[in-house]
Amino acid sequence: MQYQCPKCQSRKILPVASASEPAVRPVVPKSLVFLIPSLFILLLLVIISIAMWIFGNGAGQTLQIATVIIFIISAIAGVLFWRDLPDFKISMQSFMQANKEWKCRDCNHQWKI
Numbered sequence: 058m059q060y061q062c063p064k065c066q067s068r069k070i071l072p073v074a075s076a077s078e079p080a081v082r083p084v085v086p087k088s089l090v091f092l093i094p095s096l097f098i099l100l101l102l103v104i105i106s107i108a109m110w111i112f113g114n115g116a117g118q119t120l121q122i123a124t125v126i127i128f129i130i131s132a133i134a135g136v137l138f139w140r141d142l143p144d145f146k147i148s149m150q151s152f153m154q155a156n157k158e159w160k161c162r163d164c165n166h167q168w169k170i
């Protein structure tokens with residue numbers, strides 16, 4: 058199994074879903090589904106807080122509470138994802154191995170294994 062383009066040796070390759078033999082999609086853990094949006098919201102709240110500290114008289118209390126709550130949610134989701142990570146890795150690896158068609162993002166070369 059090679060994880061690089063046979064033409065330009067780039068590692069930026071994408072799996073291509075084939076209609077004839079579709080590979081089993083990796084099981085995405087629910088914790089990851091939670092983790093990504095909560096991290097985005099957390100980042101947004103932190104940016105708003107910093108902007109308010111710079112341009113105003115500091116972040117409002119509601120914003121501070123919201124930031125703390127989202128931080129706690131992110132932390133819990135992070136811990137849950139950490140526990141799901143081994144299963145997710147196995148699921149991802151079997152998906153990579155089962156997938157037969159690949160496409161290169163650098164040179165658009167498409168090949169079959």
Ligand SMILES: [Zn+2]
Pocket residue numbers: 062063064065066067161162163164165166
């Ligand atoms: Zn390539």
